[in-house]
Structures are given as C-alpha cells and as structure tokens.
Amino acid sequence: MSVLPQVPPRPRTPAGHATVLGVHGAEGQTGWKAFYTRRELASPTEAVEWATLPPGAVSGEHRHTRTEEIYLILDGTGEFFLNGAPHPVRRGTLALTTPGNVHGLRNSGATTLNWWVIETLTPRTQNALNGTSHTETAPMSAQIFDLNTTARIDTQGTFDGPLTAVERHTTMPGHTLTFGQDNTEIAGFLNQGTAQLSFPGSTARIQAPASFLVPAGTSATLTPETDGELFTVELKIA
8 A cells, every 4th residue: 555645646648648559458549648656546456547549449358366446438439248148338338347357348339438447446355465365366357337327336336445436426517526535545536627626725727528527635626617528437446
C-alpha cells in the first residue's frame, strides 16, 4: 500500500498515449496510457489506465491470476470476449473480470473503441506479497453490466478487492457533484463536457476526456460548465 498523497495528483488526459503492437498476443495496434500507478494510489490498485482500438483491431484474450479488473467502454462499439463467448459492448458497458476468467476485446465498429481500465490486487495477492497466510478460493464469476440502464453498480459479491463501486453520472450546469470519503479514494473519468474541479485551495478546469483522482480523506467538487458524462470508481484503502 502506498503512502497517502499529500496533494491530489493533477488530472490526466489520453494525449501523448503510447502505441503498442500485439497486445496480449493479438495482431494490430492498441493505444494505451497509464493515468495513475501504484506510486500515486493508496489503495491496493495496480493502475488506472486508458486504452483505444482502431476499427477491426483486437486486444487479445488473456487471463489474470492475481488481479481483478474492470473494462468500462467510453466510446465506440465492439465485442467483449468472456471465456470464449462474445458480448456486444457500447459506451457505458462495464465488464468486471476476476482471476481465472479469460477476456479480450474486439473493435467491430467503424470508429475508435476507447475504454477505461482499472486493475486491483485481490486480498489473496495482497497477503502473498506481504508474506502472510492466505486461503485459496475458487474464481468468482465475471459480470457484464450496462451503466446506461443501471447507473451504479456495487461490485461486492463479484470482486473481493478494493474496487467496491462504479457509477455513471450525467453532468449539467447548475448541478454540482461532491466527492470524498475517509477510507476510500475515488478515480473519476470525465467522458463528455467541461467542468471546474475544485480541491481545498485549488481549482482546475478540465475538459473531456480527462481522468482525476480524489485521495482518501480529501474532498473535491465538480462544477459542470456544459452537459456531459462522468464515471467514478470507489477504491477502498483497507
């Protein structure tokens, strides 16, 4: 677990992302950028990332053995493969993948397919890294949800790591959103629109697409300037 940040990290955007060839053994290219990594995260989270596929490209099927992971589709359409079965995805589709489940993504649409990725350590992995005893458990079932129909998903029951909830917010001028919890850091992704993001002592204007982090014990206020869309993820410290 990292030391709590003294000040909130600055917002991040996909600008300047890397181009990666043959991701997870697939042909073609993927755009990728890590917004926040372990050094900036207090929860047992590997990374908060962004990725993109051009039309026809594939992020290869693979499995994780020590982490839980979400894929949250931001733009475009495609197919999410879960244990060999294809599932159609669009903006707002949320996939929760757990250790042992094989998953991959194909862009079957005519435009780029962008998604948000957050990968977290399971309690079993945390205990192993800390040198403490742990109990082997069978993999939990992976799940796919549509945040356009159910705006908030409680992940407990599928995940047993730090990621406890994912939520979609419709933003509009005159409706301010406030975030902050004592034992939970919050990762946000402004997917559409512009807004003022305020922490105690500082304010910054952010324009979609942009990601931000609200450290545990800190409060933040998002004041929309235009209509838009925001996704947030809750990451429990301990």
